[in-house]
Amino acid sequence: MSVSPAVPSTDATQPQRSWYKRNEIAITPWLFLLPAMLFFAVYVIIPIGQSFWISLHDWDGLGEKTWVGTANYERLLGIGDQNIDRKFEVSFWNNLRWLVLYLLAIPAGLFIALFLNQTVTGIRLYKSLFFFPFVISQVVVGLVFSWFYLPNDGLFDVITGWFGIDIRGGVLGNPNTATYGIIAAGLWPQTAYCMILYLTGLNAVDPEQVEAARLDGAKGRKMLWYVILPQLKPATFIAFVVTIIGALRSFDLISVMTNGGPFGSTRVLSFYMFEESLSEFGFRMGYGAAIAVVLFFIMLGFIVYFLWSMYQDEKGAR
Amino acid sequence: MHSILKTSLAAFVAAGVSATAAFADAHASLSGDLRIISDMSNPAPRAVMEGMVADFGALHPDLNVELTIVDREAWKTQIRNALGANPPDVVNWYAANRMRPYVDAGLFADISDLWAEPEFEALASTKGAMTLDDKQWGVPYTYYQWGVYYRKDIFDQFGLSEPTTWEEEMANCQTLLDNGVKCYTIGTKFLWTAGGWFDYINSRTNGYDFHMELARGEVPWTDDRVRQTFANWRQLIDMGAFIDDHQNFSWQEALPFMLNGDAAAYLMGNFAVAAMRDGGLTDDQLDFYQFPVINPDVDYAEDAPTDTFHIASGAQNMDAAKEFLRFVTSADVQTKINGGDALGQLPVNANASIDADKFLEQGFDMLSNNAGGGIMQFFDRDFDAEMASVGMEGLQEFMVFPDNLDDILERLEETRQRIYQ
Numbered sequence: 001m002s003v004s005p006a007v008p009s010t011d012a013t014q015p016q017r018s019w020y021k022r023n024e025i026a027i028t029p030w031l032f033l034l035p036a037m038l039f040f041a042v043y044v045i046i047p048i049g050q051s052f053w054i055s056l057h058d059w060d061g062l063g064e065k066t067w068v069g070t071a072n073y074e075r076l077l078g079i080g081d082q083n084i085d086r087k088f089e090v091s092f093w094n095n096l097r098w099l100v101l102y103l104l105a106i107p108a109g110l111f112i113a114l115f116l117n118q119t120v121t122g123i124r125l126y127k128s129l130f131f132f133p134f135v136i137s138q139v140v141v142g143l144v145f146s147w148f149y150l151p152n153d154g155l156f157d158v159i160t161g162w163f164g165i166d167i168r169g170g171v172l173g174n175p176n177t178a179t180y181g182i183i184a185a186g187l188w189p190q191t192a193y194c195m196i197l198y199l200t201g202l203n204a205v206d207p208e209q210v211e212a213a214r215l216d217g218a219k220g221r222k223m224l225w226y227v228i229l230p231q232l233k234p235a236t237f238i239a240f241v242v243t244i245i246g247a248l249r250s251f252d253l254i255s256v257m258t259n260g261g262p263f264g265s266t267r268v269l270s271f272y273m274f275e276e277s278l279s280e281f282g283f284r285m286g287y288g289a290a291i292a293v294v295l296f297f298i299m300l301g302f303i304v305y306f307l308w309s310m311y312q313d314e315k316g317a318r
Numbered sequence: 319m320h321s322i323l324k325t326s327l328a329a330f331v332a333a334g335v336s337a338t339a340a341f342a343d344a345h346a347s348l349s350g351d352l353r354i355i356s357d358m359s360n361p362a363p364r365a366v367m368e369g370m371v372a373d374f375g376a377l378h379p380d381l382n383v384e385l386t387i388v389d390r391e392a393w394k395t396q397i398r399n400a401l402g403a404n405p406p407d408v409v410n411w412y413a414a415n416r417m418r419p420y421v422d423a424g425l426f427a428d429i430s431d432l433w434a435e436p437e438f439e440a441l442a443s444t445k446g447a448m449t450l451d452d453k454q455w456g457v458p459y460t461y462y463q464w465g466v467y468y469r470k471d472i473f474d475q476f477g478l479s480e481p482t483t484w485e486e487e488m489a490n491c492q493t494l495l496d497n498g499v500k501c502y503t504i505g506t507k508f509l510w511t512a513g514g515w516f517d518y519i520n521s522r523t524n525g526y527d528f529h530m531e532l533a534r535g536e537v538p539w540t541d542d543r544v545r546q547t548f549a550n551w552r553q554l555i556d557m558g559a560f561i562d563d564h565q566n567f568s569w570q571e572a573l574p575f576m577l578n579g580d581a582a583a584y585l586m587g588n589f590a591v592a593a594m595r596d597g598g599l600t601d602d603q604l605d606f607y608q609f610p611v612i613n614p615d616v617d618y619a620e621d622a623p624t625d626t627f628h629i630a631s632g633a634q635n636m637d638a639a640k641e642f643l644r645f646v647t648s649a650d651v652q653t654k655i656n657g658g659d660a661l662g663q664l665p666v667n668a669n670a671s672i673d674a675d676k677f678l679e680q681g682f683d684m685l686s687n688n689a690g691g692g693i694m695q696f697f698d699r700d701f702d703a704e705m706a707s708v709g710m711e712g713l714q715e716f717m718v719f720p721d722n723l724d725d726i727l728e729r730l731e732e733t734r735q736r737i738y739q
Contacts, residue, residue, distance in 0.1 A: 060419060060422075061398060062398060062402065062420075062425065063422065063424075075736075169563050169565060169566070170563050170566050173565040173566040173718075259507065261509070261711070262565040262715070262718065263711050263715035264711050278395060279395065279707075280703075280707075281698070282703075282707075283398070283703070284704065
């Protein structure tokens, strides 16, 4: 082990490699992620924090913010000696109605997809006709349905008239039926969306498994339940996600069809938030932000569930 | 050669411009940019606004006037952002309490000095509506009366005459209903139309002063006098005076009921006349009467909303903006823009003349001679914004389910206590 200084060390080139080269493997993924993370922070994470911050203030959007602590939440939820905000209560229950009834789009979409998944002349045309409501704007859907529901002249009123049913004030004018009327309008495009998801899912169903099941004597409902549906699980998951999200952001239909009325009976949280903070008589930013935070926590429940099930799937795939 | 030509041309143009400028304006010559955002987006008002800007520009050739016209409904939510960052010089808005948020936030410029000028004495009738905290924050350019527009031919058919008292009103209505005609059409989908009914019945029952006390939040909604207003209103509702299912319609969608003769009258602002004429009603078929007396002890008070111009506090060209406000309030301009072929409304300037139109003449006569109680701006301009939105929702509910009154009043009272604490 004699040292011979005359011979230059081969290691001498090592320190000359740049810092980046040395850490390339560790850093590159972060570099690729950086733009996305930056935008996600600026447009999503920071605004969430700001909303939460604003919700602790009384603010008209222009002047100085006044710190009020949790007073907005207390008024919203009726903590202390005040009554629960009735508009909030109505909006909350309407949100639940939307969440539950909107899920009908999934079985309806599945049924139509199964029905259309055959080779008949012109099937492409039929498929596009069924898909049509998803292509047109929600505003147009809302307008069409509000004409459909018109008292006296609307087609719906004429049809119910044959059965001797008369809804007082029309579907959208009666506080007991208005929300259901809007949900029905929303189901029309949402069903089309679920149908498309299932149609693409059905393309991926393994014909050999179907063949094998058929040899084993499976058909009809059993075939659907034990063979087809399990293979459609990814499609069902996506359909579930988009439907829940669709139900929670049901804003445009309400705005077009009833504008929250009659007497505020069709409000949902997102609409109430808009009304409080941004509408003609609004500009109570703090209170609107408090509603947004509540809505955020409701959504967070679903988001956590989605993330958790995706994580489980990835773990299973590994 | 080319450059010589260009220079001489430029010199010639410059000389021409300065010459016209010198001749055109006896006041201080204005220069720079004047930025105006207007909400006069309907076809007729839009033409008026564009014409006004062109005329003003012709008076001040050095001034570059930039006009942006925004949709009228959209402007109600956009004005905040517009005034907040890079504000224009002049904007459109409304009188009375609707100015409050922008005054409080310091976004409207105080123009009390303008109101102190002698020319502004001609606008004295609306000075109160433009005043908050003892200062003036804008100028009016037009206003219009509210009242009952009715089908004269239907009234004649059943031998009815214009009612002046509540008893006559009820009797008229009963006759109409017996003949299968609704007394009133109304569309309450966007709520404010119900506010007009409340303004009238409340001020006719309890007087202007009480109405304004209620607007300022000094009287509880559960007060017996308020209940009396609703009791009077309910008489009409219970006899079925209003068209059915009105919560489904906008005010325009409620018009066909009157045009087709299914309803005989409409409590509305004068802006509805144009729509009724477009719908095919002639001036022989259409007429106007003042809302009848309910309580003979109180004087007439009338809804006459005023539309206004304001200067943003962040205005870049304050001189030009003030000059524009002087321009729009001058008698000549007010006469011109409010004419039947323009806005078709009433000029605010006392020296302006009113166009020969039977509704404008009747309206002006009513407001000048028969509105001793006072002039209301309208439910959503007199009441605090939040109170107005909760209130109008309650009014709509009352019109559909009058039995819910106690619950509605309690809700309104809860809101009042929170807002005006």
